[in-house]
Amino acid sequence: MAQLNSTTADAAEESGSFAGLIRTHQAMVFSIAYHFLRDRFAAEEVAQDVFLQLHAKLGALESPDHIRFWLRKAASHRSIDYARRRRPGSVSIDDAPELSVPDDVGDPLLRARLRVLIASLPEAPRMVMVLRYQEELMPEEIARVLDMPVRTVKSHLHRSLAMLREKIERSMGEVT
Amino acid sequence: MDPLEQELKAALRKIDPSPFFESKVLAAANRQARERKTTLRMRWATAIAAMVLVVTGVFWQHQRTVDEQARGQAAKARLMLALQITSAKLDEIQEKVDRVQ
Numbered sequence: 001m002a003q004l005n006s007t008t009a010d011a012a013e014e015s016g017s018f019a020g021l022i023r024t025h026q027a028m029v030f031s032i033a034y035h036f037l038r039d040r041f042a043a044e045e046v047a048q049d050v051f052l053q054l055h056a057k058l059g060a061l062e063s064p065d066h067i068r069f070w071l072r073k074a075a076s077h078r079s080i081d082y083a084r085r086r087r088p089g090s091v092s093i094d095d096a097p098e099l100s101v102p103d104d105v106g107d108p109l110l111r112a113r114l115r116v117l118i119a120s121l122p123e124a125p126r127m128v129m130v131l132r133y134q135e136e137l138m139p140e141e142i143a144r145v146l147d148m149p150v151r152t153v154k155s156h157l158h159r160s161l162a163m164l165r166e167k168i169e170r171s172m173g174e175v176t
Numbered sequence: 177m178d179p180l181e182q183e184l185k186a187a188l189r190k191i192d193p194s195p196f197f198e199s200k201v202l203a204a205a206n207r208q209a210r211e212r213k214t215t216l217r218m219r220w221a222t223a224i225a226a227m228v229l230v231v232t233g234v235f236w237q238h239q240r241t242v243d244e245q246a247r248g249q250a251a252k253a254r255l256m257l258a259l260q261i262t263s264a265k266l267d268e269i270q271e272k273v274d275r276v277q
Contacts (some may be wrong), residue, residue: 018205022198030193044193048201055205111187133181134188165180
């Protein structure tokens with residue numbers, strides 16, 4: 001089914017229709033916003049804004065790769081802006097309802113814990129982690145998307161991973 | 177990739193928005209395009225109205241100047257005629273006075 005959807009979406013993208021672009025990239029744009037904000041409604045709002053902005057400047061984007069890069073960049077920056085605007089009186093991470101993400105294999109509790117820990121990171125390292133592990137981008141690509149030096153991206157990755165490893169090990173120690 | 181990174185990849189896997197997301201975005205995009213067209217039309221209408229106003233103003237001002245000049249010329253002609261009549265009358269009176277003396 002996923003394969004079929006992907007094929008349909010690719011065909012639509014090739015035909016250049018805006019609906020096809022939404023179908024192809026909606027999961028990417030929505031997930032960047034959702035993994036960063038951990039709020040389904042906010043993530044859909046951000047994703048919708050990103051696609052509307054894309055619709056307005058579609059003529060200026062030259063290729064599917066350019067569109068994908070632009071969408072990642074717009075989704076990242078808009079999510080950060082949204083989080084900054086929302087900050088006063090925002091919902092606590094622990095209060096936010098978790099969107100059910102299918103966990104086929106592995107430990108669903110560990111993954112839920114990881115999502116909470118990522119959400120507790122400051123804005124820049126949190127977005128770096130989302131782009132690294134959701135989009136599987138290399139540090140150089142993340143640096144281009146977020147307009148930051150590669151050194152900073154690597155440092156955020158290194159420190160965030162160390163923090164996550166330590167907290168996960170500590171919580172596992174508490175359980176055993 | 178170590179096991180933690182594998183878990184992170186799985187934890188942050190892509191998820192789909194609500195099933196109505198696509199139609200919602202398309203509707204909003206159509207609305208936005210309509211609004212943009214209306215704004216563009218309004219701008220054109222305002223620009224055309226302003227241009228018509230300026231052209232009318234300039235034409236009216238020009239017409240007023242032409243009318244004033246014509247009225248001035250007519251007044252000048254009337255004055256000249258009056259002066260000519262007065263001068264002729266004065267000449268007549270002068271002749272009569274000269275004859276009496």
